[in-house]
Amino acid sequence: MGGINALACRNRWLDLNQPVIMGVLNVTPDSFSDGGCWTSLDAAVTHASEMLASGATIIDIGGESTRPGAAEVSVSEELERVIPVLRNLRKQHPQAILSIDTSKPAVMRAALDAGAHMVNDVNALQTEGALEMLAGSDCGICLMHRQGTPVSMQLKPEYDDVVEEVGGFLAARLKACEAAGIDRRRIALDPGFGFGKTLQHNLKLLDDLAALRELGQPILAGLSRKSMLGKITGADTGDRMLASVVAAVLAVNNGADIVRVHDVSETRQGLRIWQAMRQHAG
Ligand code: 7PJ
Numbered sequence: 001m002g003g004i005n006a007l008a009c010r011n012r013w014l015d016l017n018q019p020v021i022m023g024v025l026n027v028t029p030d031s032f033s034d035g036g037c038w039t040s041l042d043a044a045v046t047h048a049s050e051m052l053a054s055g056a057t058i059i060d061i062g063g064e065s066t067r068p069g070a071a072e073v074s075v076s077e078e079l080e081r082v083i084p085v086l087r088n089l090r091k092q093h094p095q096a097i098l099s100i101d102t103s104k105p106a107v108m109r110a111a112l113d114a115g116a117h118m119v120n121d122v123n124a125l126q127t128e129g130a131l132e133m134l135a136g137s138d139c140g141i142c143l144m145h146r147q148g149t150p151v152s153m154q155l156k157p158e159y160d161d162v163v164e165e166v167g168g169f170l171a172a173r174l175k176a177c178e179a180a181g182i183d184r185r186r187i188a189l190d191p192g193f194g195f196g197k198t199l200q201h202n203l204k205l206l207d208d209l210a211a212l213r214e215l216g217q218p219i220l221a222g223l224s225r226k227s228m229l230g231k232i233t234g235a236d237t238g239d240r241m242l243a244s245v246v247a248a249v250l251a252v253n254n255g256a257d258i259v260r261v262h263d264v265s266e267t268r269q270g271l272r273i274w275q276a277m278r279q280h281a282g
Contacts, residue, residue, distance in 0.1 A: 009140035022058040023051030055268035062101030090115035147196025209254040222260035223247035
């Protein structure tokens with residue numbers, strides 16, 4: 001295996017021949033979409049176990065809220081939130097691929113030491129020291145595009161051509177990774193839905209997701225419960241499951257390999273329909 005059919009994540013290959021579900025595990029007290037219900041260790045591990053049983057292959061553990069306007073979290077606080085969860089999951093679910101959602105090199109290091117297989121960085125390894133840190137490892141990596149910082153990004157997003165600019169940014173980060181000595185078989189790319197984008201930008205990216213595949217890397221898409229779905233349907237955050245499943249299926253149909261979701265079991269059902277259609281087509 002190799003190339004776009006798989007993603008190298010330390011000692012294993014993540015098989016991308018079928019759509020892969022990445023389940024979101026927020027261990028942030030201020031996370032908007034689940035009200036911070038999973039802050040205690042037991043609750044977090046239980047929720048992750050449920051997502052794995054429902055069809056998630058990857059668990060994305062995040063201790064730093066990246067929603068628009070979120071406060072910054074210190075390294076020590078982030079470590080206190082995520083490391084116990086990682087260690088515990090590593091022990092209880094040795095088959096699971098564990099991803100750490102962070103932009104901080106010190107958290108990446110500690111998470112890899114605790115057994116994480118993948119780093120999901122909404123800052124695309126632009127933090128000082130992040131590239132070098134991961135060049136010394138063999139974990140999987142997700143590079144995500146965003147315009148602006150969590151505080152500023154939704155103020156006034158502007159692009160001449162959003163697909164071209166997001167693609168250009170991801171291509172440049174991919175190149176920076178390779179120049180730092182990171183094998184491209186470790187790298188997935190993500191347009192970063194909702195990160196410094198208007199509804200129109202998000203829709204254009206979703207419609208044209210296939211254009212990003214030309215970069216030759218696996219594509220990850222995160223649309224689950226995002227405000228763009230609320231803008232379209234009028235549904236509040238707690239009531240966006242159906243819209244999220246539809247969005248995940250559309251993303252996969254348009255070229256996403258991995259979908260980052262909260263509602264794993266429902267997404268699995270939706271993707272089964274897509275897979276059945278594909279298999280029928282041969
Ligand atoms: C994303 C993410 C995403 C990747 C968040 C939320 C906001 N990581 N982390 N892609 N979104 N790779 O879940 O609504 O879209 S946090």
